[in-house]
Amino acid sequence: MILEILSGLQVIIGVFLFASGTLGLIRLPDFYCRMHATGKCDTLGALLVLTGLAIYNGFNLVSLKIIFIVAFIFVANPTATHAIGRAALVNHVKPWTKEPSLAGQEEKRG
Amino acid sequence: MNDFFLWMSMILGLLVLVCLYRGVFGPGFLNRIVAVNVIGTKIVVIMTLMGFIYQRVDMFVDISLAYALLNFIGTLTAAKYLERRGML
Secondary structure, three states: OHHHHHHHHHHHHHHHHHHHHHHHHHHOOOHHHHHHHHHHHHHHHHHHHHHHHHHHHOOOHHHHHHHHHHHHHHHHHHHHHHHHHHHHHHOOOOOOOOOHHHHHHHHHHO | OHHHHHHHHHHHHHHHHHHHHHHHHOOOOHHHHHHHHHHHHHHHHHHHHHHHHOOOHHHHHHHHHHHHHHHHHHHHHHHHHHHHHOOO
16 A cells, blocks of 8 residues: 555656646747756656556566666666767757847957 | 556657757758757657556667667768768
């Protein structure tokens, strides 16, 4: 009973994190801002949901496989986000700034 | 507990549909790659939840592991191609 409540709570928190990451992907103004929103919220959301499912399943081989998926996502998702950000930075994609005049001055100075 | 998993996977499916807006109308190539990566991570979680709903976790976990690996490799390949060859 306690384990079911714990796993349900973890799944609910993970789905909330997925929803906030999706909100950031839709609403934020720039490519870098969207990547900043999704790169963290998705990793933590998948980690929480899958760990809750592993707790609900109990201690056996399937649970070990779920923990392996969690470890893989925890390593691979930030790596993919870093690779996309590096590809954007190499191709001179300009970050979004609040005041366009100030950005122009900095560009002239640089 | 089964109904709870079903509701959670339905919410995640709606979130995938919302993310698909950025994948279709997103300006440029990089926004689409980010949207595809996000949708892939959500699909992995939905697939494990489906295994719990259908009572066949031992089969669905393997498929979800392979899908996570393919998602990572696809995103990394597209990012490396854009880094070497310039923006399309």
